[in-house]
Amino acid sequence: MPNFRFEIVEFGKTTTLEQELSSADLASPRAIEMAHAALSTGSSTGADQSGSIIKVYDEAGYLVATVNFSDVVRDNSELRSRDSNPPTEEPGVMRSG
Incomplete structure (x- = not known):
């Protein structure tokens, strides 16, 4: 299996x-998992890591993925707001009057 270098x-x-x-x-999915874990650790210590970034390089040194922690934080807050306000009707279902 190929090795990938993660720079945090x-x-x-x-x-x-x-x-x-x-x-x-x-x-990219692995870098997102790593960002989630770092953000969870940071939130327990009170550190704001939203300016952090993870870059992933392949064996040849080419950049294959970049994950900004701020994007992960934004995605989490959007998910929480959607969970707290569920839709009242099923999406894609039209009701006849």
């Missing part, structure tokens, strides 16, 4: 780790 930039500090993934298509 938080508060101006870069942390690098390598992981084996079966394809480059899995790099």
